[in-house]
Amino acid sequence: MAEVKPILLVTTSTFPRWEGDSEPRFVYDLSRHLTEQFKVVVLAPHAAGAKTAEVWNGMQVHRYHYAPAAWETLAYNGGISANLKQHRWKALLLPLFFIGQCWALRKLLKTYPVTTIHAHWLIPQGLIAALAVWGKSEKPNLVCTSHGGDLFGLQGTLSTYLKRWVVQHCQALTVVSHAMLPPLQALAGANPPPISVIPMGTDLQRTFIPAPQVSRAPNQLLFVGRLVEKKGLPYLLHALQQLLPSHPDLQLIVAGSGTAQTDLQQLGEGLGISQHLRFVGRLEHTSLVHLYQTATLAVFPFIQAKDGDMEGLGLVMIEAMGCGCPVIASDLPAVRDVIRHGETGQLVTAADSRALATAIAALLADPAQRQVLSTQALATVRNSFAWETVAQRYQFCLQPKPCPLPITEVTHAN
Numbered sequence: 173m174a175e176v177k178p179i180l181l182v183t184t185s186t187f188p189r190w191e192g193d194s195e196p197r198f199v200y201d202l203s204r205h206l207t208e209q210f211k212v213v214v215l216a217p218h219a220a221g222a223k224t225a226e227v228w229n230g231m232q233v234h235r236y237h238y239a240p241a242a243w244e245t246l247a248y249n250g251g252i253s254a255n256l257k258q259h260r261w262k263a264l265l266l267p268l269f270f271i272g273q274c275w276a277l278r279k280l281l282k283t284y285p286v287t288t289i290h291a292h293w294l295i296p297q298g299l300i301a302a303l304a305v306w307g308k309s310e311k312p313n314l315v316c317t318s319h320g321g322d323l324f325g326l327q328g329t330l331s332t333y334l335k336r337w338v339v340q341h342c343q344a345l346t347v348v349s350h351a352m353l354p355p356l357q358a359l360a361g362a363n364p365p366p367i368s369v370i371p372m373g374t375d376l377q378r379t380f381i382p383a384p385q386v387s388r389a390p391n392q393l394l395f396v397g398r399l400v401e402k403k404g405l406p407y408l409l410h411a412l413q414q415l416l417p418s419h420p421d422l423q424l425i426v427a428g429s430g431t432a433q434t435d436l437q438q439l440g441e442g443l444g445i446s447q448h449l450r451f452v453g454r455l456e457h458t459s460l461v462h463l464y465q466t467a468t469l470a471v472f473p474f475i476q477a478k479d480g481d482m483e484g485l486g487l488v489m490i491e492a493m494g495c496g497c498p499v500i501a502s503d504l505p506a507v508r509d510v511i512r513h514g515e516t517g518q519l520v521t522a523a524d525s526r527a528l529a530t531a532i533a534a535l536l537a538d539p540a541q542r543q544v545l546s547t548q549a550l551a552t553v554r555n556s557f558a559w560e561t562v563a564q565r566y567q568f569c570l571q572p573k574p575c576p577l578p579i580t581e582v583t584h585a586n
Contacts, residue, residue, distance in 0.1 A: 177209065177210050177211045178209075178210055178211070178287040178288065178571075178572055179210065179211045179213060179284050179285060179286045179287055179288075180203075180206060180210035180211065180212050180213070180286075180287070180288050180289075180290055180570055181213045181214075181215065181277075181280060181281070181284065181286045181288070181289045181290070181312070182199065182203050182212060182213065182214045182215065182289075182290045182292070183214075183215045183216075183273070183277060183289065183290070183291045183292065183297040183300070183301055184199045184214070184215070184216050184291075184292040184293075184297060185216065185217055185247045185251075185252060185292070185293065185296065185297060186198075186199055186216075186247070186248070186251065186292070187199055187200055187214065187216035187233075188200050189219050189221065189222040189235075189248065190221065190222060190223075192456050193456075194454040194455060194456055195248055196487075198372040198373070198374070198487060199214075199292050200214075201373070201374070201375065201559060202372065202373070202559070202562070202563060202566060203231055204229050204230065204231060205559050205560075205562075205563035206563060206566065206567065206570070207229070207230040207231060208563075209567045209570075210288075210570070211232075212230070212231045212232070213231070213232045213233075213234065213280060213284055213286070214231050214232070214233045214234065215234050215235075215236065215273070215276055215277060215280060216233065216234075216235050216236075216247075217235060217236060217238065217244065217246070217247040217248070217269070217272075217273070218235035218236055218237045218238070218241070218244055219235075219241075219244050219245075219247070219248050220241045220242060220244060222235055223235065224237070234276065234280060236272045236273055236275070236276035237272060238265065238268045238269045238271070238272030238273070239265060239268050239272075243265065245259075245262065245265075246262050246265045246266070246269050247269075249429070250398055250399075250400065250429065250430045250431055251321070251398070252296075253321060253325060253481075254398065254400050254430055254431045255431075257431055258431035269296070270296060270300060273296065273297070273300050274300050274303060274304055277300060277301065277304045278304050281304065281305070281312070286312040287312055287313065287572040288312050288313045288314075288315060288570050288571070288572060289301045289305070289312050289313070289314050289315070290315050290316075290317065290570055291314065291315070291316045291317070292316075292317050292319065293316075293317075293318065293319060293321070293322045294316055294318050294322045294323065294335050294338050294339070295322050295326060295331065295334060295335060295338070297316075298314075298316040298322075298338040298342070299334055299337075299338050301314055301316070302314060302337070302338050302341040302342070306341070313343040313344070313572060314341065314342045314343055315342065315343060315344045315345070315346070315569055315570055316338065316339075316342045316344075316345050316346075317345075317346045317347070317348070318345070318346075318347050318348070318352060318356060318484070319348055319372070319484045319485070320348065320349070320352060320481075320482065320483060320484015320485065320506065321481055321484065322335070323335070323347070323352055323355050323356060323484070324352075324355070324476075324480050324481045324482050324484070325477070325479050325480055325481030327479065327480045332359070335359050336359045336360075336361070339356065339359045339360045339364070339365070340360065340361065340365075342365050343365055343366075344365055344366045344367075344368070344569050345360075345364075345365055345366070345367045345368075346367070346368045346369070346370050346566070346569055347367065347368075347369055347370075347484070348369075348370070348371045348372055348484050348485040348506075349369065349371065349484055349485045349505070349506040349509045350369050350505070350506075350508075350509055351484075351504070351505030351506040351508075351509070352369075352484060352506070353367065353369060366569075368565070368569055370562065370565045370566060370569070371485055371509065371556070371557055371562060372485060372487055372557075372562065373490075373557050373558055373559040373561065373562030373563065374487055374490055374491055374494065374557060374558075374559065375558075375559060376490075376494040376553060376554050376557065376558045376559075377558060377560070379457055379461060380461060380464065380490075380491045380494035380495050381461075381494060381495065382465065382494075382495055382496035382550065383465040383495070383496075386465050386466055387466070388465075388466055388467065388468055388497075389423075389466050389467060389468055390421075390468060391419060391421045391422045391423060391468060391536070392422075392423050392424075392425065392466065392467045392468045392469075393408075393412070393422065393423065393424045393425070393467065393468065393469050393470075393471050393532065394424075394425050394427070394463055394464070394467035394469070394470045394471070394492070394497070395408060395424065395425070395426050395427065395428070395470070395471055395472065395473075396427045396428060396460065396463070396464075396470070396472075396488045396491070396492070397427075397428045397472065397488050398428055398429070398430040399426070399428050399429060399430030399431065399432045399433045399436060400430045400431060400432055400477075401432065401475070401477040401478065401481075402474060402475060402476065402477040402481050402482050402483065403428075403430075403472075403473070403474060403475075404472075404473035404474050404475035404502060404522065404523065405426065405432070405436055405473065406436065406439055407473045407475070407523060407524070407525045407528055408424065408471055408473045408525075408528060409424075409436065409439055409440055409443060409445065409449070410443065410525035410529075411473075411525045411526075411528040411529035411532060412424050412443075412445050412448060412449070412529075413443045413444070413445050414525065414526065414529040415529050415532060415533060416445065416448060418533065419533070419536065422448060422536075423448050423449075423450065424445075424448060424449050424450070425450050425452060425463060425467070426449070426450065426451045426452065427452050427453070427454070427455050427460060427463060428453070428454055429453050429454045433451065436451075437451065460491070461491075461495060464491060464492050464494075464495035464496075464497045465495045465496070465497070467492075467497050468498075468536065468542075469497070469498050469499070469500060469532060469535055469536070469542070470488075470489070470492035470497045470498070470499050470500070471499075471500045471501070471528070471532065472486060472488060472489055472499065472500070472501040472502065472507075473501075473502055473520075473522070473528055474486065474501060474502040474504050474507065474522065475502060475504075475522050475523045476504070476522070482504055482506070483504060483506045483507065484506055485506055485509065485510070486501065486506060486507055486510060489501055489507070489510050489511065489517070490510060490553050490557045493510075493516065493517070493546070493549035493550060493552070493553045494550065494553050494554070494557075496546045496547075496550055497546065498517065498518075498535060498542040498545045498546045498549075499511065499516075499517040499518070499545075499549065500517065500518045500519075500520060500528070500531050500532060500535065501517060501518075501519060501520075502519070502520060502521070502522035502523075503519035503520060503521060503522060504522055507519065510553075510557075511549075512552075515545070515548055516545060516548050516549035516552050517545055517549055518531050518534075518535065518545070
C-alpha cells in the first residue's frame, strides 16, 4: 500500500506566476523540495496571466482572486509593501486581499485534511491563517516563517499588536537569520512557541554554480535585488562616482526592478555616471546566473530603511557566492549569517559610500584575494544554504507535531 503523506498547506504572497517568471522563487523551491515528505498544497494570490489552479512539479497550486484580474496588482512586482508605498490607492485592495485569501483558505481547509499550515510572513499570511483556524476544536498546526520585512518593517502600534497575536497562536515559528530572533522573542512574550533559525536556500547544485570556462569581466560590478530603500543602491551609485577617476572603465549592472528605479536613474544622471550604469530589469535565472558568473564583484549595500525594515537574510549574496563571484555587502546583523568578514566576503559600514568605494577599489586591485574569498565562500554556502540541507531542517518543523531545531544547532556564519 502506498504511503499516505501528511498534507501541508503553504500560504504565501510571493510565488512564481508561471514557468520562467522572474518573481522570487524561494517559497516555490522550498515547497517543491517538501513534496518528498508531504502532499503540498499552495495558496497564493492570483495575477493577470496566471492559472487559477494547476499541478506544478508535484504541488497543487491554487491562486485566489481578490479583484478583477486587471486590478490584482497588490502582490508581485516588488511586493505588497513596495506597491503600497508607490501607489497609495492600492490600500483600497487590502480588505479585498484579506477577504479573498481567508475565503480561499477556509475552502481549502474543507477540501483537504490539512495537518500543517506553513504561512510565509507573519502579516498577512500568518494573521489570516490564525484567524481561519481560530476557535476550531480540531485544527491543523500553524507554523509561520518570518522573512524580515514583516518583522522589521511593520512597527506601528496596530501592526505590532497583530504580530504578537499571530505569534502567540502559532505552534512553531521559524526565522531566516539570527538577527531576527530578538524581535520575534520580544513579540512572543513569556511563553513563546518553539522558534528555529532556518534560512531559505537556493539551488547550488545545478543553477547557481561556478563556470570556470567563462572569463570574468575585468571591471564589472553587479547589483541584484529589488529597487527599494533598504537595498541601499544610492550609496553604491555615489561610490561608483568616487571610483571612476581612478577606474574609468568601471561599469555597474543593476539587475532588478522596483518603486525606486526612476529616482535611481535620475540620481545616476545627476552624478554624471549614466554611461557607466546599466539597468537591465528583473531577469530569469538563466540570465541572472550568467551575470553572477561573469561579474568582477557583486556588491550589496543594504541599509536599514526609515521605517525600520532591513534585510532578513539576503539570498542574492548566496546566489553570487554559489557562482564563485566575490561579494561585498553592508555589515548588518542578518548579513553576518552569510559572510565572515575577510574570509568569505568583505563587510563595510552601512550607508557609507566612501567606505564602500574603498572596499571595492581594494578588491579590484587584488585578484588573488578575490579568488581566496570566492573559493571559501563557495564551500560555506554549499554546506549551509543548499536546498538539500535547508529543506530537511524545515521537514522537522513542519511535522504534524512540530519538532523544532535547537537554535544553537542552526548554522551561523560567525
